[in-house]
Amino acid sequence: MSKAVIDALVGRFPAAVHDPYVGVGGDDCAFVRRESILEVCRFLKAESGFDMAPYITAVDYLGQTPRFEVVYNLYATKANARVRLRVKVGEGEELPSVTSVWRGADWFERYCFDMYGIRIAAHPDLRRLLMYDEFEGHPLRKDYPLRGRQPLLEECEGPQDVVRGPGPANRG
């Protein structure tokens, strides 16, 4: 059933959707060009009923150009159909956010940014998800070592005293 969806996609976006294939176990997948992913996702949600994005992740194919690949696993609840879209993203290239299509994609895109360094354009709150803010580098990249060391952070200041309000010049 998802094959029909992929065929409809290829028909509707011939330039953007290319190389559809049937993956291991019968998954229906296709590659999508980076610039058109938002349009394709909007089409899938509005026309084909793919109302859930259970999993969006990224893979680092070090040595290939473009280096990264962002994988969108989508699910249609009424039709019980699954589809997988793969988007190749180069280093330094930006990917449009799909949070306007599925609000649940928020944290998955932050994860892609945090772990791989893939910038997401128009994301409501793009900051690191699992690592702390001052972390340097992107851990799941293939060139980040398994036991990478990080610089020592300075102690940060505690919150300013709110309760007392404005006081003498050197405290307010």
Added chain:
Amino acid sequence: MSHEVNDTEVETKRPPQPSPLDAPLESKRMTLNLGPSHPATHGVTKAVAQLEGETVKDLKIEIGFLHRGFEKSCENGTWTQVFPYTDRLNYVSSINNNVGYALAVEKLCGIEAPERAQYLRTITSELHRLCDHLTLLGASAMELGAATVVFFAIEARDLLWDRLTELCGARLTSNYCRVGGVTRDVPEGWIEKTLKVLDRTAEVRDEIGALLLRNRIFVDRTRGVGKISRRDAIDYGFTGPCLRASGEPYDVRKANPYLVYDRLDFDIPVGTNGDTLDRFILRIEEMKQSDKMVRQCFQQMAPGEITLKDYRYVLPPKPEVYGTIEGAMAHFKIIMEGIKVPKGETYASTEAPNGELGFYLVSDGNGRPYKLGLRCPTWGPLSALPFMTVGGLLADLIPVYDSINYIAGEVEQ
């Protein structure tokens, strides 16, 4: 770590005051930090709440305090060495993680475990589902003040763990599945003992239901709290009990049956309101269904092999390893280099107690995973927590936090 304190909000909200007696009571926003180490959060999660009086005006969730580099560690071990890592994801129901990962690797290899192994995997998954729901009901009741419930729940859970210790060797981190089967067959008399334990668990479950669902305070604290509509739940990527409580009957065991779920007769409880009370009631109902499933499995299970006889993926038995050249070679290859999973990628999902647990695997044909992506079932509900709780009271935040049942191990990988 950045601390969010809004000084400017306080300053600009002060209206000009004619006289101290006529001054309206001004409300200042207070920033309250719940966590990372907090008795009511089920794990280390930081929630920064902006409060006006008792109303939550804004909520920001920060995770990452238990991030242990699961995905990176898996990329540096063999395919079989991943199993102990998966145990520690949702550590309350570890067999479900094992099964999810084993099924994903088997999908990529194109193999299937023998029938008895599938029955054993189903039985142990459902037993661990019972453990997970018991833990949640106990812990959340305790946080809402009903301290008796947790002792009942832990008694039943301990009995289940005793059975699982006999089978797997460990109470919590079972490491029971392998690619192509399971590690051990059931010991003598295990089935009879487990049936007795299931009877006791059913009694405990009914007592918990009676203690909680007829308790005025519990019902008042959870009814209508943390409501989320069906459309919003789907949009946020909810799966599992949280989604079914909102009215969407999506269960991977029925939608995309795996193991032996297509041969079992069970129902999927579905809620109506999408509030916290529904999520709790739904879990009690799911425990009834799990009990039914395990009993059916015991009746249907036939004697047989517990692993595939394919020595490309499964370790040969020790007599063969020490007795034949092929056995020794196969053993050496699997241990030193890892299973050779064919090149490719796949996404496979199973129904863990918290929702759809998915694994996205990429293999480059070697013995180590190239990429192992974990789809955590509770990222959706956790990211929707501000949506569910903003506008409510601070006291309502705790039941919602509990009903999501996020386990820090799988959220933070």
